[in-house]
Amino acid sequence: MDDIDKAIINSLQGGFPICSRPFAAAAQPLGLTEDELIQRIANLRENGTLTRFGPLYQIERMGGRFSLAAMAIPAEDFERVAEIVNAFPEVAHNYERTHELNMWFVLATETADGLPETIKRIEAASGYPVFNMPKEKEFFVNLYLKA
Amino acid sequence: MGYRPDELDRKLIVATQGGLPLSPMPYADIAAQLGIDEAEVLKRMQNLLDNGVIRRIGVVPNHYTLGYTFNGMTVWDVADDVIDQLGQQVGNLPFVSHCYRRPRHLPDWSYNLFAMVHGKTRAEVDEQISVIRALLGEACRQSDVLFSQRILKKTGLRLQL
Structure with missing residues (x-):
């Protein structure tokens, strides 16, 4: 990752243009050509520096629900359960964390009812209880990571 | 809280939720895929952004690769x-x-x-x-x-x- 890659990451975590030639528009202030920016983002995607490139959707704005959920999985069963949980399309992110509750995932469902229903299906498929921790209040959300 | 996406919005969300095409005219590519005009895609994407259905559009870095271990x-x-x-x-x-x-x-x-x-x-x-x-x-x-x-x-x- 060189200085140009860093500049791309630092300046394009939001605000990617909605216009006919968005890469050309975004490339200009970076001093790059359209092709160069496309190639750079493609490389950063390929080598894993970026996990995604595109719009981030906020499902709650269209009637859906997000929730954070946690499970306590014994070490010897962890990989098996991770596979089961990850196979649910409603699981947007899943992290292993240092705690007795060691699997923490974000659920995104299109409807309010879909959330408890999905949790029941995950409990049935995995054989472990799910602790549902939906947000009761959001104080701040804006992840910006400086490269 | 609520913007109700119509059927075409939903198709647009499904077409873009995995990412935008890395090509000079990504919105035109999506339009072609959905069989609609590029202008319609641009209008709807802007509307979804204005309504907060899209939180932001851009790169999502991997924490670990950036050194945030x-x-x-x-x-x-x-x-x-x-x-x-x-x-x-x-x-x-x-x-x-x-x-x-x-x-x-x-x-x-x-x-x-x-x-x-x-x-x-x-x-x-x-x-x-x-x-x-x-x-x-x-x-x-x-x-x-x-x-x-x-x-x-x-x-x-x-x-x-």
Whole structure:
């Protein structure tokens, strides 16, 4: 990752243009050509520096629900359960964390009812209880990571 | 809270939730895929952004690759009568990326305030945690920090048609 890659990451975590030639528009202030920016983002995607490139959707704005959920999985069963949980399309992110509750995932469902229903299906498929921790209040959300 | 996406919006969301095409005219490519005009895609994307259905459009870096190997979910057991006021103050700290009030699950889980912090060293995160601890003061009965050890999945939202 060189200085140009860093500049791309630092300046394009939001605000990617909605216009006919968005890469050309975004490339200009970076001093790059359209092709160069496309190639750079493609490389950063390929080598894993970026996990995604595109719009981030906020499902709650269209009637859906997000929730954070946690499970306590014994070490010897962890990989098996991770596979089961990850196979649910409603699981947007899943992290292993240092705690007795060691699997923490974000659920995104299109409807309010879909959330408890999905949790029941995950409990049935995995054989472990799910602790549902939906947000009761959001104080701040804006992840910006400086490269 | 609510914008109701119509059928075409949903198709557009499904077509773009995995990412935008890396081509000079990505919105035109999506339009071709959906059998509609590029102008229609641009109008609808702008509308979804204006309505907050799209939070942002851009690159999503991998914490680990950028050197943020210490991603801590700090959790706090804060007195109910002051949590909203203090939670807002914690959320306003520049190094906190997400901050929420969530339900306790007693006796297994007694924490009701969650604040995500990110650092390149453990010392950096410890410093951030001590700032939060000082801010919460005696309103906080106990706390913990859960570091992420591994990303098991990070695809983001996936609607299905």
